[in-house]
Amino acid sequence: MTRLVALLAVFLLSIWPVTAEEIVADLSQDRISISTNFDGSEILIFGAIKRDQPQPVGTRMAVIITVTGPREDVTIRRKERRLGIWVNTDSVDVAGAPSFYAVASSIPLAQALSPEADDQWHISTARALRGPGMGTMSDDEPEFLDALIRVNTTAGLYGSAEGSVAVRDATLFSTTVALPSDLVEGSYATRIFLTRDGEVIDSFATSIYVQKIGMERWIYNLAHEQPVVYGLLSLFIAIAAGWSAAAVFRFVRF
Numbered sequence: 001m002t003r004l005v006a007l008l009a010v011f012l013l014s015i016w017p018v019t020a021e022e023i024v025a026d027l028s029q030d031r032i033s034i035s036t037n038f039d040g041s042e043i044l045i046f047g048a049i050k051r052d053q054p055q056p057v058g059t060r061m062a063v064i065i066t067v068t069g070p071r072e073d074v075t076i077r078r079k080e081r082r083l084g085i086w087v088n089t090d091s092v093d094v095a096g097a098p099s100f101y102a103v104a105s106s107i108p109l110a111q112a113l114s115p116e117a118d119d120q121w122h123i124s125t126a127r128a129l130r131g132p133g134m135g136t137m138s139d140d141e142p143e144f145l146d147a148l149i150r151v152n153t154t155a156g157l158y159g160s161a162e163g164s165v166a167v168r169d170a171t172l173f174s175t176t177v178a179l180p181s182d183l184v185e186g187s188y189a190t191r192i193f194l195t196r197d198g199e200v201i202d203s204f205a206t207s208i209y210v211q212k213i214g215m216e217r218w219i220y221n222l223a224h225e226q227p228v229v230y231g232l233l234s235l236f237i238a239i240a241a242g243w244s245a246a247a248v249f250r251f252v253r254f
Contacts (some may be wrong), residue, residue: 022050023204025192032179034212040181043067043208046174049194055170056196062105062112063165063173064123064193067208069100069157070186076144092144094129099184101128101158104175106165114198121200123193125149125158156180183210 025047032041045065055061077091103125105112113123122128129145152158157180165175179188188208194201 020051020053021055021194021201023192023194023202024048024050025204025206027190027206027208030206030208032183032208032210034183034185034210038181041179043177043179044174045177045190045192046172047192047204048172049170051171059196060107060111060198061167061170062107062195063167064103064105064109064112064195065165065175065177066104066123066128066189066191066193067100067102067177067179068098068128068189068191070098070184070188071096072099072184073097074148076148078144078147094144094148097129097148099157100179100188101125101152102161102177103128103159104161104164104177106163106167106173108162109160112195112198113193113200117195117198117200121193121203123191125160179210185211 025045028044028046032043049063073093073095074097075091075093103109103123109124118124118127122130126145126149129148149158156178159178161175165173167173186209188210190206190208192204194203
């Protein structure tokens with residue numbers, strides 16, 4: 001009986017898949033500070049593919065990188081023209097939509113990733129919006145999903161850069177991801193995938209932390225922790241600015 005178990009163990013080890021390729025990666029910076037003069041940033045993501053044996057011959061390799069911002073609840077509304085006026089008709093509440101999502105790949109995403117692998121790993125923008133953490137968004141509401149992607153893409157919050165990941169000697173890779181000026185504070189999950197013939201061979205995960213500092217931090221905390229004081233202060237500043245502008249105008253006039 002013991003011999004039979006040993007033979008079975010040897011057989012299982014002989015057919016068990018071994019990861020011969022592994023991603024080793026890093027970021028140019030893992031923390032971003034938002035101050036009053038912050039106008040966006042670029043993150044360099046780079047790394048290498050570590051191999052225990054020669055890479056497979058006759059397969060198509062690709063590197064895919066995604067950056068996902070903190071999730072937030074949004075409402076997507078459909079507008080229709082009624083009696084010459086644009087009004088909101090239907091709406092969908094989406095819980096957990098990424099505030100930012102960027103995907104970059106070394107080759108076209110359709111060639112780098114099979115639909116089955118995309119369903120499993122939620123890499124493309126459309127699949128990421130139906131991934132874990134999402135709320136009511138479903139396959140029955142494709143027009144709302146398309147609208148969310150379109151609006152955020154126009155705003156520079158969603159983006160796909162196919163062919164932007166440079167791969168050298170089938171080993172070294174790098175790309176830059178542009179982060180807009182209106183970033184949401186929090187952790188930005190960064191994932192790197194190595195694929196062959198559309199299937200994920202290995203993945204690597206890290207994160208970038210974004211936080212406000214200085215005056216931006218003080219205003220943010222005041223608005224969220226003491227909204228009444230923030231409102232009164234905003235009103236006072238508006239009145240003071242108006243009074244100052246009127247005083248300057250009277251001085252220049254006379």
